[in-house]
Structure formats: structure tokens, C-alpha cells
Amino acid sequence: MTEQQWDSAGFETRAIHAGYEPDEMTGAVIPPIYATSTYKQNGVGGMRGGYEYSRSANPTRTALEGALAAVERGAHGFAFASGLAAEDTIIRALCRPGDHVVLPNDAYGGTYRLFDKVAKVWGLDHTPAVVADPEAVRAAIEPGRTKLVWVETPTNPLLNVADIEALAAVAHEGGALLVVDNTFASPYLQQPLTLGADIVVHSTTKYVGGHSDVVGGAVVVNDAEVAEKIGFHQNSMGAVPGPFDCFLTHRGLKTLAVRMERHCDNAEKIVEFLDGHPAVAEVIYPGLAAHPGHEVAKKQMKRFGGIISFRVAAGEQAALDVCAKAQVFTLGESLGGVESLIEHPGRMTHASVAGTELEVPADLVRLSVGIETVEDLIADLERALG
Numbered sequence: 001m002t003e004q005q006w007d008s009a010g011f012e013t014r015a016i017h018a019g020y021e022p023d024e025m026t027g028a029v030i031p032p033i034y035a036t037s038t039y040k041q042n043g044v045g046g047m048r049g050g051y052e053y054s055r056s057a058n059p060t061r062t063a064l065e066g067a068l069a070a071v072e073r074g075a076h077g078f079a080f081a082s083g084l085a086a087e088d089t090i091i092r093a094l095c096r097p098g099d100h101v102v103l104p105n106d107a108y109g110g111t112y113r114l115f116d117k118v119a120k121v122w123g124l125d126h127t128p129a130v131v132a133d134p135e136a137v138r139a140a141i142e143p144g145r146t147k148l149v150w151v152e153t154p155t156n157p158l159l160n161v162a163d164i165e166a167l168a169a170v171a172h173e174g175g176a177l178l179v180v181d182n183t184f185a186s187p188y189l190q191q192p193l194t195l196g197a198d199i200v201v202h203s204t205t206k207y208v209g210g211h212s213d214v215v216g217g218a219v220v221v222n223d224a225e226v227a228e229k230i231g232f233h234q235n236s237m238g239a240v241p242g243p244f245d246c247f248l249t250h251r252g253l254k255t256l257a258v259r260m261e262r263h264c265d266n267a268e269k270i271v272e273f274l275d276g277h278p279a280v281a282e283v284i285y286p287g288l289a290a291h292p293g294h295e296v297a298k299k300q301m302k303r304f305g306g307i308i309s310f311r312v313a314a315g316e317q318a319a320l321d322v323c324a325k326a327q328v329f330t331l332g333e334s335l336g337g338v339e340s341l342i343e344h345p346g347r348m349t350h351a352s353v354a355g356t357e358l359e360v361p362a363d364l365v366r367l368s369v370g371i372e373t374v375e376d377l378i379a380d381l382e383r384a385l386g
Contacts, residue, residue, distance in 0.1 A: 011071060011188060012257045019066025019250070031063035031250065033243045056235045060243035064250040065218075068208075071187040071253065073194050074220035076227035078234050079246060083183065083203025084110055085239035086217030088118070090148075090179060090199060093233040094226070097123025100145040102176070104131045105358060108156040109350040111181070112358055128357055131155070131162040132293055134170050141174035149174075151197075152181040153190075154297070157309050157345040157366040159284050161293025164300055168196030177226070183207070186336075188260040189302045193222055204249050206336030207306075210259055214248040216241050259338065262371040263306030269374045270367070270381065274310055279385040281313040281363070307335060308367040309345075312385075316362035320344055321384075323365060328372065328380035335368035340377055342367055342384075 009017075020031045036058075039051045051057050061079050069077030080086040091114075095101065103115060105128035115126045129140035131151045141149065149171040153162040164180060171178040179199040180192035186207035192200050202208060204216040221227050234240065241249070271285045286297035287304030297304055312319040322342070323331050329342035333349050343349060345360045353359055369377065 014070040015067065015188075015256055016254045018070030019068075020063040031060050031247065033247045034059045035243055054243070055238050055240055058240075058243050058246070060246045060250075061241065064246045064253075067250060067253055068187075068202075068204075068218045069220050071191075071256070072182070072200050072220040073191045074200065075222045075224070076220065076231070078219045078227075078230055079204070079241050079249070080217035080219070080234070081239045081241050081245070082215050083201070083205060083217035084114055085237075086201050086203075086219050087111060087114055089230060089233050089237055089239065090201060090219060091115075091119050091124065092237065093229040094177065095119075095124050095147050098125075098145070099123075099147045100125045100127065100142050101148045101150055102126070102137055102140045102146060103128050103150050104152050104155050104160070104162075105129055106155045106158045106160060106360070107150070107152060107353075107358060108181070109345075109352040109358075111150075111152075112356070113352040116356075130160075131167065132160045132296075134163060134166045137167055138170045138174065141170070141176060143174055146174055146176045148179050149176050150179045150181070152184065154184045154286055154293070154305060154307065156184060157307075157350065157360060157364065159184075159286055159291075159293075159307065159309055161286050161291075161297045163296045164190075164192050164195040164197055168198075171198075172196075183336075184305055184307055185301055186256060186260055186305075188256050189264075189305060190300060193220065195300060198223065198226065204252075205334060207260065207263075208253050208256060208336075209249045210252040210256065210337060211248075212334065212337035212339065214245050214252070216245055216249045259371060260303070260306070263369055264303040266371065266374045266377060267304070267306045267308055267367075267369040270369055270377060271308055273378045273381065274308070277385060279313055279318070281311040284309040284311075306369045308369060310365055310367075311361060311363045312365060314363075316346070319363045319365050320347070322381075323384075325384035326380055327383075328376050329367065329384075335366075337368070338371050340368060340370035340372060 065077035177198040
């Protein structure tokens with residue numbers, strides 16, 4: 001397809017076809033797994049097709065990176081060995097000791113740990129802010145020092161929603177770039193670059209891969225100068241995925257659209273079940289009209305996602321009991337796979353922020369709603385809550 005045809009192609013078409021044309025010699029419609037570390041050159045320094053060593057580039061990874069860029073409506077895609085490897089590369093490529101970053105005040109625990117325990121030692125300062133409030137973000141920016149405004153939307157695990165377009169204006173006004181962690185929404189539900197964001201980052205382990213069988217990360221940008229810096233550091237730092245990981249991630253991306261529709265369908269029915277349940281003190285889901293970010297989510301997201309958080313009325317031990325009693329929902333970290341997961345963020349994914357201003361409520365339970373029969377999921381939660 002021509003570039004103009006790709007511009008008008010729908011999401012599903014991009015996810016299935018972008019990044020790879022059927023192999024000219026064999027006609028293979030799926031990118032092969034190029035399990036090679038090096039490539040024969042046409043003379044000294046004469047690379048074939050831009051490939052010389054698989055840390056720098058590998059055809060299986062090239063196909064994935066092209067598809068990631070296409071579904072995010074970006075110009076340049078980069079694949080990494082994990083979401084945190086992608087985040088670390090952004091930091092090293094675009095920040096220097098003495099710089100400053102604005103973070104969500106309820107950021108994912110691993111992201112907070114990266115900034116507070118790793119980048120801070122390196123000399124990078126950070127300030128948590130309520131990313132759902134553009135004025136709070138504006139107040140946290142230090143002109144001349146703030147290089148990045150880092151946003152998750154929806155956030156993990158409290159599902160706060162940030163207005164990407166408004167925050168892009170605030171960040172640019174303060175001389176900073178806007179980074180959006182789009183993991184929870186996935187490229188199917190939300191494309192931050194089209195709303196003014198400068199950088200999109202993913203844990204492709206989650207919805208993009210979609211089957212809980214591969215760990216990976218991604219960065220997508222439009223600006224050529226930013227892309228050059230990310231690409232240089234991707235190669236220099238070397239936290240790249242192997243070809244088999246790229247193959248699995250790319251395979252997952254091809255079915256993202258149909259999976260996300262089922263995730264959202266199931267989540268909406270479970271929210272309806274939980275809302276008003278006597279054992280549940282609060283349901284947190286952007287699709288609820290009472291959610292403070294509902295209108296923004298409706299404006300910038302296609303649907304409201306497959307993640308639900310809720311607070312158990314009887315407190316922390318009751319929340320732990322719900323996690324332990326669930327059977328169809330698997331007790332486990334991560335999210336975005338075809339199977340439903342349940343977890344206690346305070347003791348599991350967000351244990352690293354315990355005792356900080358980012359600490360999550362002890363009575364909070366997070367659900368990653370899978371694509372099973374929804375009646376089975378509801379019955380499982382009914383038993384667990386009972």
C-alpha cells in the first residue's frame with residue numbers, strides 16, 4: 001500500500017498489515033523469525049538492507065516497529081525488551097543530571113521506582129502531580145529544568161484520566177515534552193500523538209501482546225530529532241527484544257482490536273454488577289458517569305477499557321480475602337491478557353510506593369478483565385465477595 005493509502009486505512013488494517021509486505025521469494029504472509037545475531041556484508045561496511053548486527057536491527061523487529069508506529073499514528077516506532085527498558089531509554093536519551101520531570105501522583109509502582117531509586121541517583125529530579133488537573137501540572141513544572149511531563153491515562157491502579165490535549169499545551173508552554181504511557185488504553189482505544197503528545201510509551205507485555213506469554217516495551221514518536229536520540233540510545237544501551245519476542249508481540253497486535261472490544265464488553269457488565277454491591281464501597285471505572293474523568297475519557301478514548309478497580313467495604317483483610325477466593329480470576333500481577341486477573345495493588349504491583357505520597361488504598365482490588373464468558377466472571381466475583 002502507498003503512504004496515502006495507509007493514512008486512510010482503518011486500525012485493524014494497520015495492525016494486520018503495516019510493517020511488512022509478504023516475502024518476495026516465498027510469499028510468506030507473516031514475518032519470519034530471523035534468529036540470527038549477524039549478517040553477511042557486501043564487502044567491508046556494505047550492509048544488506050541496513051542490517052549488520054541484531055542489537056542494532058533485526059528484520060523481525062523492524063516489522064514489529066513499523067506496525068507499532070502505524071497503530072499509534074506515529075512516524076517512528078522502537079521496540080524494547082520491557083516497558084521499563086523503554087522508559088529508561090527515554091530518560092537517558094532526553095534528560096541529563098540536574099533536569100526535572102513531572103510524574104503522576106499515582107504512577108505505576110515500577111515507573112515510580114525507576115525515577116525515585118534509579119534516575120534520582122543519576123541526578124534527575126521529579127515532582128508528583130495530579131495529572132487529571134492541568135493547573136496542578138503547570139504548577140509542578142520548573143521552567144528551564146523540566147524536560148518531561150510524564151502521564152499515564154488511565155492511571156494504574158486508580159484509573160484517573162488526564163486530558164492529553166490540555167496537558168500537551170501545558171507541557172509545551174513550559175518547554176517540556178509530553179510523554180504518555182498508553183498501556184492501559186492500548187493504541188486501539190487511544191492515540192495520544194494525535195492529541196498533541198510528543199512520545200508514547202507502552203508495556204507491550206500487556207494488551208499489545210495480549211496473551212501473557214511475552215515481555216516487551218515500545219516507544220513511538222513523530223519528531224525526527226527525538227526519534228534519532230531514542231534510536232541511538234536503543235542501540236547503545238541494547239535493551240532490545242529478541243526475534244521470537246518480537247514475533248509474539250506482533251502476532252498479538254494483529255488481534256488487538258477484536259480483543260479490546262471483548263475486554264470492554266466484559267468490563268462494562270462487571271462494573272454494572274459491582275456498582276451498588278453491598279460489599280463494595282466504591283467502583284472506579286472511567287465508563288461510569290460519576291467518574292471525575294468520564295467526560296475527558298469519552299472525548300479521547302474509543303471505549304473505557306478492560307481494567308476495573310474497586311474498594312472493599314470491610315477493609316484491607318476483606319480485600320485480601322476477595323483476591324484469595326477468586327477462582328476464574330487468577331491471582332497475579334500484570335494485566336491485558338486474554339485471561340482475567342485479580343490483584344491487591346498495595347501488596348503486589350504497588351508495594352514499591354508504600355509509605356510514599358503515591359501509596360494506594362489498602363482496601364483496593366484491581367481487575368484485569370479478560371475475554372472469558374462474562375457470566376462466569378460475574379459468578380466468580382459474587383462468590384469471592386460473599
